[in-house]
Amino acid sequence: MRGSASLVPARVRELQVLLFGRRAGTLTLAGQRLGFRYCAEWLAQPDAMALSLSLPLQAQPFDDHQARPFFAGLLAQVTARNDFARLAHPGSECAGAVRFLGAGQELPAAQAHAVRWLGDAEVLDLLEDRPMRGGTQTLRRALAGAPDRLPVVFDGARIGLPLGGTPSSHFLRAALPGVEHGVANAAFCTALAQVMGLRPAQTQFHAVQGRPFLLVERYDRVVDAAGRPQRLHQEDFCQALGVSPETRYQHQGGPGLAPCFDLLRRAARPARPQLLRLFDDAVFNALIGNHAAHTGSFSLLYAGKETILAPFDTFWSAAVHPALAPKMALAIGSQYDFSRLQARDWERFADGTGFSREHSRSRILELAESLPLAARRLHSAAGRVYSGNAVAERIVALITQRCALTRGLLG
Template sequence: MQSNQQRSRIITPLRGERLDVYLFDERIAELERQGPTRYRLSYVQAAVERHGEGALLLSISLPVRPSPYPNSETKPFFEGLLPEETVRGAIARTLGLSPDNGFGLLADLGSDCAGAVVVLPAGAPLTVDESGAIEWLDDDGLAQRIADLPRNPLGVTGGEGRVRLSLAGAQPKLIVTRVPSGRIGQPTGGAPSTHLIKPAQQHYPDLVANELFCLRVARSAGLRAASAQVVEIGGSPCLLVERWDRTIDDDGRIARLHQEDFCQALGILPAAKYEIEGGPTIAGMVELLRRVGSPTLARDLNELVRAVAVNVLLGNSDAHGKNYALLYEPLGVARLAPLYDVVSTNVHPELNRSLAMTIGGIDDPDRVDAAAWRRLAADSGLGAQLPRAVQVFAGRVVESARVVSEAARAEGWHRPVLDQIVELSERRARQFEP
């Protein structure tokens, strides 16, 4: 019999010591394992020559250069592609890996990630067999995948015809492809996914209505936010969320758009996504947007401030650095991505109420007032008019909350928690008044 040490010497090479990194259909870099939990990034010579040193390809934190990036600079972006917390642990167990083995997880899950990044074992072909790349599911099959999420988070499975894909976050969700006809399946051969399905949770049965309400209020108030709807699967409500980093035409052709969250862009590990742990700050995000120099900078700064405000007004204290992102247009032009993962956490007294990012030094959402917005404006160079602009926007959010709540009644998905969120938005809006 072989010892565990002997078996590890046989198993490890199967996953390889190198991974190829693609952006769209171009092989631009390699990841090289440096140890059990360490790896480094090197741009391939062809990418350096084609795009030039300093070019923005993968991440603002990883501009193109001929020399390798060490583990400390590589990991924030690539660990940011992977699931978090218990979801990561469950997937690792399914794949026979340690949760700390980010390199191994990328090797197994990297064929469909957030943005336009694809990570494959070195030498593996990028081509996708479109005819067999999606496992189409009927109603019963879809309900079973939802029921299996505690064992198979994201829908990741082992064996032949396996589903291997990745998305950051800790909330249970199924990653699927949905075509214009309404047909739903799971990608199995590297095909891009298009939607997320988030089921109701046992301890938070109104979570589906909560998130749908918050997203629709944000959209109604004029923000770009993820498009979502309630669908019934297996007799239970689920939230079907359209991925904003994908496009799909009338013929069903799917294309990836590149994006990264602010932790990735700032070179911060997912474990430090909260400001109190050294994560992104509002001032830091503002500075990054200015550094990127987008042609839509003024609009993006305005959108960022309004996104922060709507999170406070609706009671989302979990708006951390991984819940704000940049979306890249052709030629590396960056703009603020649509708002996503907006849930009123403050309606649940047992959850931490402290803001993931302080506003003018305040982390208690019930103490965010006009003075806090003035301090934020001074700290971020956003101008003395900011508190008044936020106050006006708050009035729009309150009105939108009332309208969306009535629409929810008419459409049949209203829950009492929505009345709590409306009342909360009204109270918080009054705080913003001078």
């Protein structure tokens, strides 16, 4: 009789999927399997937009294999074990302009920047992942999305929780457990990226009761002419490529850098400026030891009628922390160990970008020659959280070593 259980229809749960506040389709969960279908009203609009490049506009439904990469990436691994209806929590804030409604729910009435402002003790509760004072749930459990990025509103002085459908403006990011000076690490590497002319997400260092954290400005949020915050749509490269977040690391079977360049070449217009930015981001990540940068670390931002490479969020050096994985998530050529790179690996990297080997070599050398001096100057700057910091000092040493190795291979 054990086999007869498979004959019992799985309970089907549904969520209405909204894009820019309008119903775009229906997400279903039957057992462990997801499904998605655009609604006819959405498809009938002349300006209808697809949720993802991997979910093109069509009347036919998408099965679990097709739907899971986008929604699992958006909702932090949807399964039957984590209450499906929780994803439609009225306060949920996802990446981009997607929102969800459960059965019988309606969008909260529009409110003018409704925010519950928090005191220092409540902010500390968020950082410690403790039940908030006066409540029974932590923000990490109440909101959909990645567990290490907490969506909040920041007005330049106060931190608060968005209410009534108000878009968040920032992500609050604490240090990873067991990673010494992780916040200073990210602050230093992000500032270095700005010095080098890259476009990281705008990041500020803060501390409450001695606990450091970062506030990262959301690039998928804008303020309209009336001063109201609005959502922009975005998706990461795993979602756009139809790759499940479980395989976002190349050495786990996920895509490498070449498919990322191919995707951006197809999606962005004009493509060349965006491809140059992706090139610099990839080389910079390798030189600073950002081994955690994977396919899902890059995103497409749909800004009006333009599709561009989103600002990178957030640069940091994993290589200076011995306890973390020594492998790069994305290989250079066919090599995951930076210390074993050969000139041919950089040539294969260049071939995958679509740029000529000579152009690639010139730009890599330009970055490798200017980066060590920029890092030393930034580390010695007074009044910064990373000024004289031991981890930042190790990052400078690692950058100096890696840049020298690169110049020796390509110079």
